[in-house]
Amino acid sequence: xxxxxxxxxxxxxxxxVCFFYYHNLFKLNKKNKKKKKHSDIMEIxxxxxxxxxxxxxxxxxxxxLLFGIINAFIVDIVFVIVMxxxxxxxxxxxxxxxxxxxxxxxxxGILGKILVMKGFENDEHKRN
Numbered sequence: 001x002x003x004x005x006x007x008x009x010x011x012x013x014x015x016x017v018c019f020f021y022y023h024n025l026f027k028l029n030k031k032n033k034k035k036k037k038h039s040d041i042m043e044i045x046x047x048x049x050x051x052x053x054x055x056x057x058x059x060x061x062x063x064x065l066l067f068g069i070i071n072a073f074i075v076d077i078v079f080v081i082v083m084x085x086x087x088x089x090x091x092x093x094x095x096x097x098x099x100x101x102x103x104x105x106x107x108x109g110i111l112g113k114i115l116v117m118k119g120f121e122n123d124e125h126k127r128n
Contacts, residue, residue, distance in 0.1 A: 005083050013076045020068035028059055043067040043108065051112030053120045070111070074103045 027040045044058045082096045115121075 001080075001084050005080065009076050009080050012079065013072050016072035016075055017065075017068045020071045021065050024064040024067055025061070028064065041067075043071075046108055047112050047115065048122075050109070051116050052122045053112065053115050054122045057120050058115075066111075070107055074100065074107065077103065 024041050024043075030040070041059075041064075044055055044063075047053045047058060048055045078096050078099045081099060082092045085092065085095065087095075
C-alpha cells in the first residue's frame, strides 16, 4: 500500500467525520425548528426500526458524532480496499458497493445491539 493512499485516507477520514457530523447536526436543528414527528436522519430511523430504539434518545450531539465517525470509517475502509486491490474498474465498483452495504448493515446492527443492551430500547417494546 502506498503512503499516498494512507495519507489521502486519513485526511479524507477527518474531513468526512466533520462533514457527516455537521450535516446531521444541521438536519437535527432543522427538525427541531419545524417540529416534525419523524426524523430525517437516516441512522436514527434505521436504528429505531431495526433495533426498536427510542428516537428521542438518539437525538444528541454525542450520537451525531458517533454516526459521523462510523460513516466516515465505512467510506474510508471501502476506499482503501478498493484502491489497494489491482482489478478492473468494474470489479472495483461492484466490490465497493457490496463492501459498503455490508459494512453499513453489520456495523449499525452491532451498534443497535449494544444500545439495546445499554437500555436504549423503546419502552413500548419492553411492556409487550
